Amino acid sequence: MKVKFTVQDPCQIVRKSYGDAIAEDLRFVVKSVVGEQNFIDMQPNRSNNYCCGGGGGFLQSGYKDERLKYGQLKDNQIQVTQADYCIAGCHNCHAQIHELSEHYGGHYGVVHLWTLICLSLGILGPNEREYLNDDLKEVNVFHPETAM
């Protein structure tokens, strides 16, 4: 299908907690799920990755213009990969990067890792696809008759 994926290394889990080892675990899972040939890393990455701007309470701080400006670096990083999706393993990242994708016009999808794991296992139902774009919305739907 030639759908490409990149992954956001969550600051909290990688740089601030478990370091590069867990970033490798994350890539093992992601590559197993999407296929190694469909994965492309942002630069820089792992412990050296840039924060997306969703952390530290920024999402609720009221400084929206500044938050989007902060996130421009992340949006550029993602757009340069030409990935169709950015996988976000952290809620704050998910919300922020989703907004960056809309705001800066990249229109790449932003998905939770759990969505892709279940998609690859063939157990992702029709109502669990909120963050999949049209390219994957109808792919391998589990119990399609239950669509709401």
Add this chain to the structure above:
Amino acid sequence: MTQQPIALGAKKSNTFMDKVKEILPEGGNLNLCLTCGACSSGCPATGLENMDPRKFLRMAALGMDEEIRKSKWVWMCSMCQRCIYVCPMQINIPQLVFNARALWPREARPKGILGSCDMALRNDSTSAMGTSPEDFTFVVEDVLEEYREAQPEFAEMQAPIDKQGAEFFLNQNSREPVTEPDEMVPLWKILHLAGADWTYGSKGWAGENYCMFLADDEAWKHITTTTANQADALGCKTFLNTE
């Protein structure tokens, strides 16, 4: 060569930076800056509010406490710690920022963060959306039942709340149960297929902690203690933080 040391005019005072140094291990290395700028060059917040990490640290070192106290930039630094990671001296600028947040009167801190913290203090859920333990339990049970019927391969799937002795204590961002409950299901499925013995807690199930971002130490300790105590009370061995 002069025999007398040259005395500078500035009086020795207990500056903001001095106080932060007292509470950090190794004083956060706050005195060791080489002014190389590695922090600022890789910081996404550089330039916002005409500020950057190196400048913020220099201002603190110079005792410019009034300017530090007024800078809105402390709410634009996400404390991601990339500056420490690239710093040759491992200077803890994010802790300087965190403590500068605490200099603001509580009611003057950003309303969104303040409101989310206060919501979390309303009941034992610790949810920034104010959701009660009863509402959370209702949503989880309702969604679980729906999926067990609709997808018979998962008729045995569990989503326990307060299961005594479970291996894993799992928390949950409030966004899913409150605004998009179907998004809880993929994770339940993965845990089910992996055979994981897990549970939510009726207390402290919500993973987010805006009181920490608010720099309200008492409140964020309360939130964290509530959830940690619940995991302990249930005898869970591993705390899984999905947040």
